[in-house]
Amino acid sequence: MALSWILPALLFALVLANVELSTCQVLKAKVTCLDCHQNYDFSGIKVLVKCDKVKKMAMAITENDGSFEAKLPSNNNTKSPDAKNCLARILGGPDQLYTSRKFMASEIVKTQDSNSYTTTTPLGFSTSCPLNIKDAACKAMNKFGSSKTINVPLPPEWGLAPSSYYIPFIPIIGIP
Numbered sequence: 001m002a003l004s005w006i007l008p009a010l011l012f013a014l015v016l017a018n019v020e021l022s023t024c025q026v027l028k029a030k031v032t033c034l035d036c037h038q039n040y041d042f043s044g045i046k047v048l049v050k051c052d053k054v055k056k057m058a059m060a061i062t063e064n065d066g067s068f069e070a071k072l073p074s075n076n077n078t079k080s081p082d083a084k085n086c087l088a089r090i091l092g093g094p095d096q097l098y099t100s101r102k103f104m105a106s107e108i109v110k111t112q113d114s115n116s117y118t119t120t121t122p123l124g125f126s127t128s129c130p131l132n133i134k135d136a137a138c139k140a141m142n143k144f145g146s147s148k149t150i151n152v153p154l155p156p157e158w159g160l161a162p163s164s165y166y167i168p169f170i171p172i173i174g175i176p
Contacts, residue, residue, distance in 0.1 A: 025072045027108055029119040031062055031090060034103070034126045042066035045093035047123065049073060049108070052085030059091075072108070072117065090123050099125040 027049055033040050042062045049058040049070045060070035072086060086108040090099055103124035108117050154160050 025074075025115050025117060027058075027060070027068075027070045027072055027086075027088060027117045027119075028111075029068060029088060029106075029123065030066045031068070031123045031125065032066065034124050034130075036127055040127075045097070045125075046091040048089045048091050050087055050089070086117075088119050088123060090125055093125075095127065097125040097127065098129055100130070 029047075031042060031045055031047065033042070041064055043064045045062040045066075045068075047060045047062065047068050047070065049060065049072065051073055054073050054075055056073040056075070058070045058073045060068040062068045070088075087105050088108055089105040090097065090103075103122070106119035106121045106123055109120050110116075111118050154162075
């Protein structure tokens with residue numbers, strides 16, 4: 001008889017012990033392109049969100065229209081981060097992006113919605129080297145070539161991994 005009410009009470013206590021109040025605070029913002037055509041595809045641009053005194057960072061990837069959402073990072077012991085010490089920054093994208101320090105990062109502020117945040121200034125970039133930068137600086141930025149590896153076709157019957165995994169590696173084996 002006593003077991004019949006102890007078991008539901010125990011299950012109820014376990015459920016309450018695992019419940020955390022969700023105070024998810026979300027950053028909603030957009031990136032802009034300074035020299036793109038009207039129908040530019042913004043998808044795949046990575047935006048980093050970092051808050052002061054928080055070890056974790058949040059990463060967001062933009063949608064087709066340039067909008068992104070990221071949960072503000074917080075430590076495990078603090079439920080809500082202090083948004084006045086948070087920054088959003090463009091990291092890069094699928095193609096080469098050029099940006100100035102003025103448009104690369106932005107502070108995060110609270111909107112009228114209680115759990116929503118946005119950037120103070122728009123995050124902006126260019127797809128080509130800006131005119132105010134000298135040609136030598138743009139050439140220095142583009143001095144590195146493609147990082148794609150050469151893939152030598154191997155017969156699938158051999159059961160080997162793709163050659164790009166081991167072609168750049170030249171082992172030194174006991175040569176006197």
